[in-house]
Amino acid sequence: xxxxxxxxxxxxxxxxxxxxxxxxxxxxxxxxxxxxxxxxxxxxxxxxxxxxxxxxxxxxxxxxxxxxxxxxxxxxxxxxxxxxxxxxxxxxxxxxxxxxxxxxxxxxxxxxxxxxxxxxxxxxxxxxxxxxxxxxxxxxxxxxxxxxxxxxxxxxxxxxxxxxxxxxxxxxxx
Numbered sequence: 001x002x003x004x005x006x007x008x009x010x011x012x013x014x015x016x017x018x019x020x021x022x023x024x025x026x027x028x029x030x031x032x033x034x035x036x037x038x039x040x041x042x043x044x045x046x047x048x049x050x051x052x053x054x055x056x057x058x059x060x061x062x063x064x065x066x067x068x069x070x071x072x073x074x075x076x077x078x079x080x081x082x083x084x085x086x087x088x089x090x091x092x093x094x095x096x097x098x099x100x101x102x103x104x105x106x107x108x109x110x111x112x113x114x115x116x117x118x119x120x121x122x123x124x125x126x127x128x129x130x131x132x133x134x135x136x137x138x139x140x141x142x143x144x145x146x147x148x149x150x151x152x153x154x155x156x157x158x159x160x161x162x163x164x165x166x167x168x169x170x171x172x173x174x
Contacts, residue, residue, distance in 0.1 A: 015114055017098040019107050020061050023148035023157055028136070031144075035134050046137060053143040060153035062088050081152045088156050089163055099164050101157060 007014035021029065031049060038045050059067075065088050079087070092099050098114075100107040112119050148154040 013114070015098065015111070016096045017100075017107070017111065018065070018092070018096055019100040019104065020102070020157060020160060022102055023060065023153040024141070024144060025102065026061055026153065027144035027148065031136070031140070032134060042135065045134075046140065049140055050143065053140075053147055060148060060151040060156070062152045062156040065091065081155065084152050085156045085159055088152075089159055092160065093163070099160065101160060101165070 003016075004014040020026075034049065034052075035045055038048070040048070062084055066084060098107065098110050100110070109119075111117075145154075
């Protein structure tokens with residue numbers, strides 16, 4: 001609210017926005033980034049990712065929203081998953097003006113409408129690709145699903161979809 005007051009005093013509108021990814025898309029993106037950093041063969045990388053997911057999983061989008069970090073830190077684990085999801089939803093509902101999941105064009109259109117800025121001829125899409133043909137195995141995909149359930153992302157993104165896009169806001173009151 002302090003930021004909003006400062007911006008409003010300058011006769012401007014403060015707009016707090018965020019965009020999330022489906023948990024599987026988030027895991028794929030994260031894995032591609034890790035693979036881009038790795039100067040190793042595919043089999044070595046697959047083994048590395050399996051161990052990473054099992055022993056030191058990356059934090060999800062919910063933890064990043066709540067704690068402003070994607071680092072795996074035990075001190076953030078004191079709140080149970082349901083509590084984290086509710087806290088994340090409250091934060092989005094009370095503080096954010098625009099919340100989008102997996103729809104960058106809708107996000108850009110909303111920003112353009114609110115700001116009144118003209119639309120560029122084409123909105124560039126960031127594409128994270130790898131030239132070394134990263135192959136996602138069944139084990140990797142399965143472990144991402146388990147990790148998304150464990151870190152709260154699966155429940156959180158599902159709840160965001162319901163609360164912000166399916167008019168099921170009454171779930172927040174439970």
